[in-house]
Amino acid sequence: MAIIHIELPDGSVKDIAAGSTPYHVALSIGEGLARQAIAAKFDGHLVDMSFPLxxxxxxxxxxxxxxEALGLIRHSCAHLMAQAVKDLYGDDVQVTIGPxxxxxxxxxxxSEKKIFAPEDFEKIEKKMAELAKADLPITREEMLSSDAIQMFGAMGETYKVELIEDLGVESISxxxxxxxxxxxxxxxxPRTGLLKAFKLTSVAGAYWRGSEKNAMLQRIYATAFSDKKQLKLHLERLEEAKKRDHRKLGxxxxxxxxxxxxGAGLVIWHPKGAxxxxxxEDFERKEHLKRGYDIVMGPQILKTELWKTSGHYDNYRENMYFTExxxxxxxxxxxxxxAHMLIYKSKIRSYRDLPQRYFELGTVHRHEKSGVLHGLLRVRGFTQDDAHIICRPDQIxxxxxxxxxxxxxxxxxxxxxxxxxxxTRPEKAIGSDEDWERATNALxxxxxxxxxxxxxxxGDGAFYGPKIDVKLKDALDRKWQCATIQCDFTLPERFDLNYVGADGEKHRPVMLHRVILGSIERFIGVLIEHYTxxxxxxxxxxQAVVVNVTDAQAEYVQKVESQLREAGIRVQADLRxxxxxxxxxxxxxxxxxYMLVVGDRELAEGKVAPRFRDGTSLxxxxVDEFVSYVEDQTKRFH
Structure with a gap:
């Protein structure tokens, strides 16, 4: 019998028979560990406890x-939910995918019928609990693809058949x-009994394989944790997230x-939102000017030939709109x-002129699928605080x-x-390996x-260069992709950008693509939810509303409003x-x-009584003192 050597995280080595499983290894260490272990990582790859070593x-x-446990729990719980749905609805539903x-x-x-609604969740959860309590073994098996196609076909699971056929492999698991x-x-x-804390959260539509040409499916979203305490905390956070939903607050x-x-995904800004x-945006312009950026503006449309030169036509065309x-x-x-590269090319540049920093609050349009549109967070028309820094390689x-x-x-x-x-570099990319390595090493x-x-x-870089992505953490500790810095050796080559070096020869610059807030729309959506x-x-x-107690103060309220407005305070009067x-x-x-209350005493003394939105008062x-107070509170932002 062949003996293999299994090295454990503490450096110790177990000599076991080939074909043994992680469960056998756990058992050799202790029965308690064998009961607690739910999976293993063998040479960096996740495997079942029954995986033959x-x-x-x-x-x-x-x-x-x-x-790693949470992903395993949730993946197994997806199967548990699918099993419960099949038990409850039988041939009325087909299962597709559940990651x-x-x-x-x-x-x-x-399903040909719309059969899922939030009121069905309790019934499905009850069936899931029954199946979990049964502590069913979860077992893996290999099968010839041809046999699996026949089996799922006989079951009426045509989507599974399609998946297997598209895999094009001899056998599947x-x-x-x-x-x-x-x-x-x-x-x-290893078994369903380990699934103890789960909750169905919502139902939505989703096209099969994300294509609008395919059938509309019914998607049930859910969550799961290792214990009910963690689940309770998560559900409380979800409730808080609902209160903060930027679409509701908007x-x-x-x-x-x-x-x-x-049109879908196109934002209409009302006066307060605008x-x-x-x-x-005004804050951004001032901050960029402080840091040596030049403000530029490019056209909304450019000839398709330019997009072919840049590589967008070949690598990004499905996300673009075209016109003639x-x-x-x-x-x-x-x-x-x-447009920023065309500005750079408009005249000869010396090495002394670099870096050139071009900043534009540029409105762009991208063809996002309707299924992924989500309030301000995913739209088709948006404005980026976009800048391109064209510099010498030694300035990167x-x-x-x-x-x-x-x-x-x-x-x-x-x-x-x-x-x-x-x-780093994605599969679909332009540029040489050498340039990608230089750019990645620079970042x-x-x-x-x-x-x-x-x-x-x-593998998640842009098609023209690697990038640093910055993810903001909001008040609920959620992460949002906003800022990015991309290092690009390729587009300067494609557009033949150059500068005259100290040696009098032409040299190729490097371009940094970067945003600070990213999409203004997306950032405002995040901001709304962060601040509720x-x-x-x-x-x-x-910033303030002036309110009167009785009609006797109405004229004074209008005077206060006028004074504040002239001082640059954004104010309204409420004389209802x-x-x-x-x-x-x-x-x-x-x-x-702030609510600035005006009663008889304030009228007599020529004052206002400020009250903050949380109920505290000053x-x-x-009026001059309030103006000074507001200026003091906001001066660091001007």
């Missing part, structure tokens, strides 16, 4: 407390639990809307970089660090923590020098014939930072 290698046992995702999992079902069988790579938990605060008559956006004018094809810009390090400092400063101003990732070096932690995100609509004073569309308490509550609901003060 045929060669020597490193083994790490996974328990419910391991970082684990961030914060949970989902499973897509096909299946997982069984009780009378339920599913096509799956695995791994999975309607309540009258910031923006979407209208099918205008003002909020303008305040953020005088028999000439144009692409509506999805990015701003082309300093410029990248400058952008990172810019991101750090702005994140601090808006009250966000953040984390960073280095995204990695800047990150290493910063001393800030970062992760590697393999309670914007800081400096960007609140309305309503009770004071009603006016104050409504102002609080509208998230207005001593009565003159």
């Amino acid at each position: 045929e060669t020597s290698g490193g083994l790490t046992l996974i328990t419910l407390n391991s970082p 684990a995702i961030d914060n949970g999992f989902y499973y897509d079902f096909f 299946l997982y069984r639990q009780g009378d339920f069988v599913d096509l799956c790579r695995g791994p999975h938990l 309607r309540e605060l009258d910031l923006f809307s979407f209208n099918e008559e205008a 003002l909020l956006r303008t305040l953020i 004018i005088d028999e000439q094809s144009y692409g509506i810009k999805p990015m701003n970089c082309l 390090d300093a410029e990248v660090k400058g952008v990172m400092k810019f991101v750090q400063d702005v994140a601090g101003i808006f009250g966000f923590e953040y984390c960073m990732e280095l995204s 990695r070096s800047a990150l290493d020098d910063s001393g800030l932690p970062y992760e590697i995100n393999e 609509g309670n914007f800081p004073l400096w960007i609140s569309p309305v 014939n309503e009770k004071l308490g009603f006016k104050i509550r409504e102002a609080q609901m509208n998230k207005i930072p 001593d009565p003060m003159t």
